[in-house]
Amino acid sequence: MAYSDRARQVYTDTLNGIKEAGLFKQERFIHSVQSADIEVEFPTGNPVKKVINMCANNYLGLSSHPDVVKAAHEGLETRGYGMSSVRFICGTQDIHKELEASLTEFLGTEDTILFPSCMDANAGVFEAILTKDDVMISDRLVHASIIDGIRLAPAMHDTYKHSDMEHLESKLQQYMDKRMRVVITDGVFSMDGDLAKLDVMADLCEKYDAMLFVDESHSSGFIGKTGRGTHEHCGVMGRVDIITTTFGKALGGASGGCVSGRREIVEMCRQKARPYLFSNTIAPVVVSGVLKVLETLSKSTERRDKLEMNTAFWRKGLLDAGFVLKEGDSPIVPVMLFNAKLAQDVSKDLFEEGIYAVGFFFPVVPNGQARIRTQISAGHDMHHLEKALAAFIKVGKKYNILGKTKNEIIEMYGN
Amino acid sequence: MENMKDIVLKYVIQEYCEDDSEEITYDTPLISGGIVDSFSMVSLKRFLEVKYKIQIPDDEATPEAFDNVNSIVALVEKFINK
Numbered sequence: 001m002a003y004s005d006r007a008r009q010v011y012t013d014t015l016n017g018i019k020e021a022g023l024f025k026q027e028r029f030i031h032s033v034q035s036a037d038i039e040v041e042f043p044t045g046n047p048v049k050k051v052i053n054m055c056a057n058n059y060l061g062l063s064s065h066p067d068v069v070k071a072a073h074e075g076l077e078t079r080g081y082g083m084s085s086v087r088f089i090c091g092t093q094d095i096h097k098e099l100e101a102s103l104t105e106f107l108g109t110e111d112t113i114l115f116p117s118c119m120d121a122n123a124g125v126f127e128a129i130l131t132k133d134d135v136m137i138s139d140r141l142v143h144a145s146i147i148d149g150i151r152l153a154p155a156m157h158d159t160y161k162h163s164d165m166e167h168l169e170s171k172l173q174q175y176m177d178k179r180m181r182v183v184i185t186d187g188v189f190s191m192d193g194d195l196a197k198l199d200v201m202a203d204l205c206e207k208y209d210a211m212l213f214v215d216e217s218h219s220s221g222f223i224g225k226t227g228r229g230t231h232e233h234c235g236v237m238g239r240v241d242i243i244t245t246t247f248g249k250a251l252g253g254a255s256g257g258c259v260s261g262r263r264e265i266v267e268m269c270r271q272k273a274r275p276y277l278f279s280n281t282i283a284p285v286v287v288s289g290v291l292k293v294l295e296t297l298s299k300s301t302e303r304r305d306k307l308e309m310n311t312a313f314w315r316k317g318l319l320d321a322g323f324v325l326k327e328g329d330s331p332i333v334p335v336m337l338f339n340a341k342l343a344q345d346v347s348k349d350l351f352e353e354g355i356y357a358v359g360f361f362f363p364v365v366p367n368g369q370a371r372i373r374t375q376i377s378a379g380h381d382m383h384h385l386e387k388a389l390a391a392f393i394k395v396g397k398k399y400n401i402l403g404k405t406k407n408e409i410i411e412m413y414g415n
Numbered sequence: 416m417e418n419m420k421d422i423v424l425k426y427v428i429q430e431y432c433e434d435d436s437e438e439i440t441y442d443t444p445l446i447s448g449g450i451v452d453s454f455s456m457v458s459l460k461r462f463l464e465v466k467y468k469i470q471i472p473d474d475e476a477t478p479e480a481f482d483n484v485n486s487i488v489a490l491v492e493k494f495i496n497k
Contacts, residue, residue, distance in 0.1 A: 140455055147454055159455040161433060171458075367449035 022340065023363075028356075033064040034253060036379040040356060052384050054357040054374045056253075059222050059331055060293075060303045061379025063253035067296060068289045072254075075288020083281045087114075088270075091281030099287050102294045103260055107220070107228060107245070108237040111266040114287075116279045118217050118246035118257030119145040124273030125213075125242065125259050126153035130182065135175040138184035139163065141192065143215055146184060155182075162189075165200045172208040181210035182242075187230030188218035191365050191373065193332030195223070198234035211241040217257075218332065221250035222304040222378075227297055241265065247286065252293045256282040307331055307378040310385060314376050317389040322403035323396060331376035334360075335392070336369070338406060339413035343370040346395055353391035368415035419467075419491065424484050426462055431455065441484040453478045463487070469494040 018024050028042040034056060039048045062068050075095065085091035096114060103112040115121040122145040126136060134155040138146065141162045150157050156178070160168040168183065175181055183205055185196040198214065205212045216229040224232025231240045242261040247254060259269050269276060297303070311331045318325055324336040337343045343359030350357050350372070361370035376385075396402045401409050417425075420441055428439055431451045445451040451459070460476050463469065471494060480490045 140452070156457075158458050158461070161431075362449065 022344075034058055035064050036061070036377060036381070036384050038356065042351065049351075049354070051351065051354045051356040052380075052388055054355055054376075054388055056375060056377065057218070057249035058253050058377050058379060059218075059250040059307055059375070060297075061377045062250070062293055062296070062303070063379075065296075068252050068292050071292030072285045072289040076285045079284035079288070081285065082283055085281060086277065086279065087281045088277065093284060093287070095284060095287045095291065096281065099291055099294075100258070102291060103258055106294050106298065107216075107243055107260045108231070109240075109243060109260040110263040112258050112260040113266045113269050113273075113276060114282055115257045115259065115273070115276055116282060117248065117255060118215070118244055119148075120275030120279060121244040121257045121259045121273075122146045122149040122215060123152060124149065124275040125244065125265075125269055126150055126155065126182075127274065128272040129265055129268045130155035130180070132156070133179035134182065135178040135180075136182050136184055137168065137171045137175065137210075139186065139189075139196070141189050142184060142186050143190055143217070146186075146215060150184070163194065163197060165197060165204065168201070169204055169208075172204060172210055176208065181205075181208065182213055183210050184213045185215070186218065187214045187216040188223060188330045188332065190218050190332065191334065191360065192326045193218075193328040193330040193334060193373075194326065195219075195230055195233065195329060198230055198236050198240065202234075202236040202239040205241075206239075212239070213242040213244075214240050216243050216245040217249055218330065220245040221293070221297055222307050223330065226301055227304040247290045247293075252286075252289045254286045254289055256286050256290065303378040307376060310378065310380050311376045313382075314374070314385055314389070317385070318392065321389070321393045321396065323392070323401070324404075324406055324409065326371075333374045333376065334371040335374060336371050336406065336409075337401070337413075338368055338370055338410050338415045340370045342399065342401075342409075342413045343372060346372055346399065349395045349398065350391055353394060355388050355391045357388075368410070370415075419488050420484055422466070423463075423487050423491075427451070427459070427484065430458060430462070439484075443484070444482055445484075446478045446482045451481070456481050459487070463491050467491055467495055 028040050030038050030040055031048050032039040036053055038051060038053045040051050041048050079093055079095060083091040100112040100114060126149045130153050132154045136150055136155050136157045138159050139162055140159045158171055160171050172181060183201060188195055202212055219229045221227050223230050231237050242265055244259050245257060247256040259266060315333055326334040337346060340361035343361050347357060347359040357372050357374050360373050446453055460471055464471060480486055
């Protein structure tokens with residue numbers, strides 16, 4: 001055994017440092033299925049408490065939907081539990097190809113390849129399609145998985161200010177000497193909930209001969225009139241060259257993701273993307289569930305319409321009560337508190353009131369931008385939202401932040 | 416003629432500051448202070464290399480060396496004088 005006392009001490013000290021910095025993450029144990037009403041054990045060892053979940057990525061409320069569960073059961077019965085293989089050896093079933101075709105149709109692209117997660121899709125795609133002669137130009141607030149993917153790629157990399165189209169254009173102009181340019185953005189930004197300006201971006205990409213990459217993880221299934229994503233919302237379906245998305249959020253919430261886009265790019269991923277080549281195929285039970293989700297969403301926009309109404313109610317309720325929100329159209333509604341301790345205290349008090357909503361602070365969001373990120377779901381009914389709103393108002397009054405501006409809150413609590 | 420410190424300071428403000436009210440001086444911690452994330456440092460490195468016709472090796476372009484305008488200028492001068 002080579003795990004010495006010294007090694008143990010090194011890790012203990014590091015973990016203590018994380019605790020002292022107030023950055024130690026603790027899981028909260030959920031004793032129920034994922035839904036608007038959940039049963040949570042927190043802190044660990046405490047009795048289980050029934051709370052309303054205001055922080056899941058379960059945007060369409062499909063994570064435990066009976067039709068999806070039934071389809072998953074059928075997949076389990078007919079295609080088994082696992083495949084014990086990567087895709088290209090003996091891990092591709094008919095349903096994997098069926099799901100790729102369904103996603104291509106749903107997203108309005110040329111072709112699709114499945115990955116074990118969207119994290120893997122983002123980690124694999126850039127390395128597979130770019131060389132040192134190319135450049136990647138990314139929004140400064142893209143998701144961490146994209147940053148990891150960019151780091152793995154041999155191409156040069158630069159960033160532009162968040163959603164600043166003039167800055168993006170100046171960067172495109174700077175790199176006209178490169179073989180290929182790829183502009184990289186989230187469709188909906190996960191921490192702020194705002195949407196990328198894909199219409200302007202698609203025009204810029206055409207003007208400067210650049211490819212457009214969009215991570216649609218926080219938009220697939222519900223943004224746009226028929227829920228196809230930010231590209232539908234912005235009227236640029238067919239003009240985005242590479243889309244990545246996850247099945248771990250609105251599309252059933254289990255796991256898995258994909259790269260969807262230009263035929264040759266998808267084929268390059270099939271030949272070269274390491275997370276695809278060296279990681280197991282998606283379990284048949286998950287594939288079957290996602291197929292049912294896509295079938296459901298293609299038949300009706302009922303769930304995304306309800307989500308839109310719920311979001312409008314929630315946003316208006318919080319604004320009328322006097323909270324400071326990040327502007328946006330998505331079901332990600334960040335309640336800005338600016339101070340990290342205040343965000344943690346508010347989250348704790350909300351939990352006491354039966355509302356599960358987590359505080360986010362540096363380094364997950366920029367310094368001085370601490371917040372409670374609320375996420376609305378089609379699984380919420382009006383009584384959930386009304387109860388949650390009442391709890392937010394009660395806690396907001398306790399901390400005297402209702403009707404206060406950003407500067408007033410910072411003056412009271414610091415940032 | 417504008418000195419190097421002011422040129423670098425001006426670039427940092429233009430390139431990284433979202434908010435005009437942010438006050439940046441020669442000593443303001445840029446990376447450890449959360450103004451520039453280490454991932455976005457690449458554009459500053461490229462700017463310096465093009466502007467001063469130098470090559471800064473990746474192992475010298477550390478977050479510490481890029482943490483304030485004074486240390487950035489010291490790094491650039493080191494390579495200009497090489």
